[in-house]
Amino acid sequence: MTHSVEAAMAAFTPMLPLAIGLSGGADSTALLLACARRWPGQVSAIHVHHGLQAAADNFEQHCITLCAQLEVPLTVQRVDARHARGQSPEDAARTARYQALQAAVAAHTVVPASIALAQHADDQVETLLLALSRGAGVAGLAAMPAQWQRGGLAWHRPLLEVPGADIRRWLQAQHQTWVEDPTNSDERYTRNRIRARLLPALEAVFPAFRATFARSASHAAQAKELLLELAEQDLAQVGNPPRITALQALSTARQANVLRHWLLIAHQTTPASSQLAQLQQQIRACTTRGHRIHLKVGRGFVLRAGAVLDWYN
Structure with missing residues (x-):
């Protein structure tokens, strides 16, 4: 109405x-x-x-x-x-x-x-x-x-x-x-x-x-709040910067959610969907000590720094 x-x-x-x-x-x-x-x-x-x-x-x-x-x-x-x-x-x-x-x-x-x-x-x-x-x-x-x-x-x-x-x-x-x-x-x-x-x-x-349409936007706003609350909880668990093994323990959707949150609050950048999918693929494949991660994400690059992910521009 x-x-x-x-x-x-x-x-x-x-x-x-x-x-x-x-x-x-x-x-x-x-x-x-x-x-x-x-x-x-x-x-x-x-x-x-x-x-x-x-x-x-x-x-x-x-x-x-x-x-x-x-x-x-x-x-x-x-x-x-x-x-x-x-x-x-x-x-x-x-x-x-x-x-x-x-x-x-x-x-x-x-x-x-x-x-x-x-x-x-x-x-x-x-x-x-x-x-x-x-x-x-x-x-x-x-x-x-x-x-x-x-x-x-x-x-x-x-x-x-x-x-x-x-x-x-x-x-x-x-x-x-x-x-x-x-x-x-x-x-x-x-x-x-x-x-x-x-x-x-x-x-x-x-x-x-x-x-x-306003009702749909309101539903999306509520879902946005829930995703933010979950991202905050998950980031507290995986750490900032996030530990790779802790990220691997999350479902694909929760992993994507917390990665977006980390990149936004810690580095003020937002990944494209294709960049995020590529990063998650690399996180899944990161099972050996020598596995290297270095990807363009948002305005800069995500890389592996030992047991955690790091970002620089």
């Missing part, structure tokens, strides 16, 4: 004061308007100026005007969100946006207890479909969480169960304008192709797809 803006906001109980990530688009405009009305004097806004398109100045001006009308303090963070070679433009912009939000807090430009972002039900479906298209595992299929902790702050997505069209209808009923991002109609971006072509088809065939 999808929620209305009013129902979503009634269920939203963040720690105050609250900062809103304000792009100037319909979704964040609605989120700021609703929060400023509910908690007057307790809400601030952070706008990230990406500098990637001519319309960026119009977004900033909309945010300045809106915040002045609502008497909400506004911080503008200017970033260079150009993507590096091999990086998608969407990923680069998203990374720059999160870094800018955290930088505003770290600089004490704003001092919130919570930050709210305006992703909605359609964004969640698009994220899930992108994860499926990439062959993602449970972590990817968990899509976007409704709330999480990062950098000592509570982060929230209160509109995650509200369809984008409902948000726009709500804004129109409030006689509130917003700015349309011209890149949203550019189908060179995969997410935009999903929005323009797949979502209407899903609507026609499965009218309740937003709610059912």
Whole structure:
């Protein structure tokens, strides 16, 4: 079951004061308007100026005007969100946006207890479909969480169960304008192709797809938590760095799970599926003292160092 803006906001109980990530688009405009009305004097806004398109100045001006009308303090963070070679433009912009939000807090430009972002039900479906298209595992299929902790702050997505069209209808009923991002109609971006072509088809065939997809993402998020708990327990048993004989005693699935966890928490890298399968094959074959392991994994290499695995880049 999808929620209305009013129902979503009634269920939203963040720690105050609250900062809103304000792009100037319909979704964040609605989120700021609703929060400023509910908690007057307790809400601030952070706008990230990406500098990637001519319309960026119009977004900033909309945010300045809106915040002045609502008497909400506004911080503008200017970033260079150009993507590096091999990086998608969407990923680069998203990374720059999160870094800018955290930088505003770290600089004490704003001092919130919570930050709210305006992703909605359609964004969640698009994220899930992108994860499926990439062959993602449970972590990817968990899509976007409704709330999480990062950098000592509570982060929230209160509109995650509200369809984008409902948000726009709500804004129109409030006689509130917003700015349309011209890149949203550019189908060179995969997410935009999903929005323009797949979502209407899903609507026609499965009218309740937003709610059912959200339920699947929630199930995946629970499974992700269980896998993390198991990985932590197994890593405590096999050691850090992991002992090869202890890894060999685990089932294939648990071994893969703990290896991913070790590589992520100890070395901040993630193996490709083919790399992980090759590493597990070498671990199984490692039954003699002279067996050598030296494999490209993630951003570096896993090698055998006596009785344990090691990693370097």
